[in-house]
Amino acid sequence: MQNFPLVSVICLAYNHEAYVVEALESVLNQSYPNIELLIADDCSSDASVTVIENWLQHHPTILFFSNKKNLGNTKTFNTVAKHAKGDYIIDLAADDVLLPDCVSRQITAFQNSKYPNLGIVYGNLIQIDEAGSYLNDYYTAEDTPESGNIYKMVIGRTTKICSVSSMVKKTVFETIGYYDENLAYEDLDLWIRASRVFDFEYIPEILVKKRELPTSLSAHFTKKNSKKSKRLNQSTYQILKKAFELNRTKEEHKALLGRIRFELYKFITSRNFVLTGKLLLLEMKVRWKSIM
The missing domain is CATH 1.20.1280 (Monooxygenase)
Structure with missing residues (x-):
């Protein structure tokens, strides 16, 4: 579809039995009409796989990858990304939630951007607790998210990128390589390598709900x-x-x-x-x- 390029959403689950259905439903409830959903479970020790399989009974055409051993986010994402057919990719954790117009806003930003070398768009989000209650906005009035060539700002921490609200053009991965599988987390490395080659653009809107849990990496x-x-x-x-x-x-x-x-x-x-x-x-x- 020329006006609606295919977007691949890769949803990664690990011990997210309580939240994964909400994450998956948020993808299906997007206002954007051309989305491919791929799901992976990284050998959860809870009932995540059962919950996902039960949900898939109503959505049998969606691809599901279930790891037999824990591989970590970077390797699991890379494995699934090889099957993604979209021109754009979203990495969605199974405890987060896309707001209904998230993908539409991101694609519009790509299509209307003044940056010919645009590789990644990102927006604001609200942080929620385990029960889904509001905690705070990621970016506040004091923050100045940047657009364009932001390499120096990324490495210097004078700007922060909201990875959860981002969409990556597939050619970014094809150009700089996918996630580094030797790393325990992926976002900072991706932003540095990508911003060396591509422009970024900030969307001044709330696009996602990010759930803060005691098990979150930042803790x-x-x-x-x-x-x-x-x-x-x-x-x-x-x-x-x-x-x-x-x-x-x-x-x-x-x-x-x-x-x-x-x-x-x-x-x-x-x-x-x-x-x-x-x-x-x-x-x-x-x-x-x-x-x-």
């Missing part, structure tokens, strides 16, 4: 002596090393120093002292490049 970065925090922070270190290699100017190295200082706090708080030492060495290299 684990600063946990003391935690294996999970160690893996997350190790991934951050690898991402920052990549950014160092991608940088081209002194100004970009100076921007990266701001990000490194921010991440150092997490490393120290979680008592990942070996990683802290490695990050301090990287900071020295970046600082040297920023003045030479």
Whole structure:
């Protein structure tokens, strides 16, 4: 369909039995008419698979991938993405909810953009609790989400990208590669690599509801002596090393120093002292490049 390009929504579930149906229904309830839904469960230990299979009895044409062992988000997404036929891709966690006009607004942004090299659009969201009650908006009046060439702002943390409300043009993945399967989380690495090559555009609208749970990744970065925090922070270190290699100017190295200082706090708080030492060495290299 020329005016309605196909959009692939990849919904990833892991122990989301209480929320997955709401997430799936939010995809079917989109005002946009041309959507392909693909579902994956990453070997949940709860009843997520049963809940999904029961829901699929009413939607038998939808593809469902059920991992026999836990592979992690990055590898699971990449596996499913190979089956996606859409020109645009949304990575939807099974505890989040797309608002009815989310996809329409994102496609309109792509089609009407002033940026010829646009690769990713993203909007605002509201954060909700386990029961679905409102907590806060992701972006407030004090925030200034950026559009265009935002590489330096991403690596320097002078802007933050709302990954949950984003849509990615498939050619972005085809150009820079899909998620790095060696990482414990994917969004920062994707934003850095993508913004080096493509423009971004912010949509000043609420597009998604993001559920904040005790099991959310963001709650684990600063946990003391935690294996999970160690893996997350190790991934951050690898991402920052990549950014160092991608940088081209002194100004970009100076921007990266701001990000490194921010991440150092997490490393120290979680008592990942070996990683802290490695990050301090990287900071020295970046600082040297920023003045030479």
